[in-house]
Amino acid sequence: MQELLHNAGLALEALLTPTSLLQLAAIAIAILVAWWFGRQVRNTERGKLALVQTGFQARLTEALMITAPHLAALVLIAAFGGALHALKADSKLVDLAITLSGLLLLIRFAVYVVRVSLGNRTKGWGNFITFAIWSLLALHVLGWFDPLVQAFDSVGINAGNRRITLWSVIKILFTVGAFILVAVWIARWFERRLMSMQGLALSMRIGIAKFSQAFLIGLSILLGLNAAGLDLTTLNIFTGALGIGLGFGLQAIAANFVSGFVLLMDRSIKPGDVISFTGTTGTSTEGFGWVQELRGRYVVVRDRDGVETLVPNQNLITSPVINWSYTDPRVRLKLPVRVSYKCDPEKALELLLKAAEDQPRILRDPKPVSRMMGFNDYGFDLELRFWIADPQEGVNNVRSEANRAIWRLFKENDIIIPVAQREVILEMRERGPVARDV
Numbered sequence: 001m002q003e004l005l006h007n008a009g010l011a012l013e014a015l016l017t018p019t020s021l022l023q024l025a026a027i028a029i030a031i032l033v034a035w036w037f038g039r040q041v042r043n044t045e046r047g048k049l050a051l052v053q054t055g056f057q058a059r060l061t062e063a064l065m066i067t068a069p070h071l072a073a074l075v076l077i078a079a080f081g082g083a084l085h086a087l088k089a090d091s092k093l094v095d096l097a098i099t100l101s102g103l104l105l106l107i108r109f110a111v112y113v114v115r116v117s118l119g120n121r122t123k124g125w126g127n128f129i130t131f132a133i134w135s136l137l138a139l140h141v142l143g144w145f146d147p148l149v150q151a152f153d154s155v156g157i158n159a160g161n162r163r164i165t166l167w168s169v170i171k172i173l174f175t176v177g178a179f180i181l182v183a184v185w186i187a188r189w190f191e192r193r194l195m196s197m198q199g200l201a202l203s204m205r206i207g208i209a210k211f212s213q214a215f216l217i218g219l220s221i222l223l224g225l226n227a228a229g230l231d232l233t234t235l236n237i238f239t240g241a242l243g244i245g246l247g248f249g250l251q252a253i254a255a256n257f258v259s260g261f262v263l264l265m266d267r268s269i270k271p272g273d274v275i276s277f278t279g280t281t282g283t284s285t286e287g288f289g290w291v292q293e294l295r296g297r298y299v300v301v302r303d304r305d306g307v308e309t310l311v312p313n314q315n316l317i318t319s320p321v322i323n324w325s326y327t328d329p330r331v332r333l334k335l336p337v338r339v340s341y342k343c344d345p346e347k348a349l350e351l352l353l354k355a356a357e358d359q360p361r362i363l364r365d366p367k368p369v370s371r372m373m374g375f376n377d378y379g380f381d382l383e384l385r386f387w388i389a390d391p392q393e394g395v396n397n398v399r400s401e402a403n404r405a406i407w408r409l410f411k412e413n414d415i416i417i418p419v420a421q422r423e424v425i426l427e428m429r430e431r432g433p434v435a436r437d438v
Contacts, residue, residue: 023084023093030076038069063112066126070105077101099141104134117185168229176224183220187213206271206294207264214296252314256297259313264294269316274324274391275301277311290392304394324391330363331391335384335402338376340416345372345380348415352384355405361398363387378418 042065049058077097084091108130115126139145152167191209263269269291276288289303298310324331339348349370356368368386375381384406388398410417 019090020093023091023097026080027077027094027097030073030080033076034069034073037072038065041065041068059116063109066112067105067109070101070108074098074101074105096141100134100138103137103141104130107134107137114181114185117188172225172228172230175228176221179220179224179227180217183216184213187216207261210264210296211261252312253297256313259317260294260296260298263299263313263316268326269299269321269323270294272392273326274329276322276324277315277319288395324395329391330387330389331395332366332385332387333395333399335386335399335406336373337382337384337406338379338417339382340379340418343379343415345382347413348380348382348410351409351413351415352382352406355402355409356384356386358405359386359398359401361388361390361393362402363389378420 046061077094081091081094081098084094108126111126111130111133136145139148149167152170153165155166157164187209190212194205194209197205269275271291271294273291274288275291289301289309292300292302292308294300298312299316301309301311303309335352337348337352339345349372352370353368356362362368363386366387368384371383371385373381373383384402386402388395409415
């Protein structure tokens with residue numbers, strides 16, 4: 001620590017000379033101008049379109065937009081350094097700034113390339129990751145890295161036979177993070193290749209991709225800990241505590257993850273399926289929606305109102321779920337209707353079939369049928385049964401159209417739908433004299 005402070009004092013004294021202050025001012029001006037230039041480039045119409053468009057041209061434009069301030073700073077500082085060299089003046093700080101700005105430009109471009117290869121998952125972390133990596137390399141270029149490591153290594157605590165220092169913790173975090181980044185990149189590449197294989201079912205591809213991603217990340221954590229010099233046998237207590245936590249507090253989370261892999265493997269529910277969580281086929285469609293995504297912990301279901309519901313995977317395993325498109329997208333719907341005893345039931349049955357014929361979404365094969373289901377207190381119980389092949393377009397809307405056609409045909413042909421009636425008889429009786437106690 002004393003050596004680090006001594007080196008910092010010497011560097012500060014060297015910066016207080018007039019020549020050094022002039023160079024620092026020129027570097028600061030170059031950085032401000034480069035920052036302004038980057039803002040102008042980002043606010044252009046082409047720059048804004050590159051953020052929302054796809055394709056190689058858009059990605060190249062975005063890369064130039066992101067690296068524009070760093071490139072401008074490098075050019076301006078290099079121009080000032082060239083002027084100092086031409087004048088044969090002292091340019092140590094400017095030469096150092098050229099090296100650091102060029103290093104920053106390369107790191108920012110490399111981070112962007114990695115982010116594009118991983119998708120948009122790491123969007124927003126590019127500047128932070130760039131600054132972290134650049135800071136470490138800048139310390140090495142300035143010759144401050146080794147003294148800083150020694151200073152951090154001197155701060156720590158003793159845990160049994162081992163000493164845990166601040167530098168060992170930073171080293172573990174950095175090493176594990178690097179291994180995880182590589183694992184995520186490999187998993188992303190493998191997922192893209194796997195999703196392009198049309199020979200495998202979509203749910204199978206998603207399941208393999210999710211399992212491989214979880215496996216690679218877990219393996220990268222273990223390899224990172226081992227590469228950082230941590231003895232994995234010291235994690236026995238931690239893994240035991242984690243097992244107890246999974247058995248109690250994390251039981252639901254673990255169950256949802258396992259249920260998610262079961263859903264992906266048995267392909268009972270897959271993206272694009274039309275499902276409902278309650279009700280009975282042909283009578284109700286509560287909780288009706290389309291499966292949008294299968295995630296590790298939940299399933300995204302979008303209903304006809306545009307609302308996306310995140311359903312835990314465990315609910316789909318343990319609760320009854322109607323899959324309207326499991327093996328065959330065709331489903332049969334039933335429309336019950338009651339007709340008065342004063343009407344001809346045969347004619348009513350014919351009108352039910354006629355109402356189904358006018359609906360374009362109702363299939364002709366199997367053809368619609370009408371049935372007399374029983375005798376009620378107020379009339380005949382009839383039922384129209386028909387098939388549709390596109391439940392994803394909605395079920396209640398085709399019911400509504402068929403019911404409207406039935407009502408119109410019944411009115412035109414004097415078929416009466418009875419209203420419940422009850423007869424209440426009031427019996428009046430004379431009350432006799434009331435006996436009283438004397």
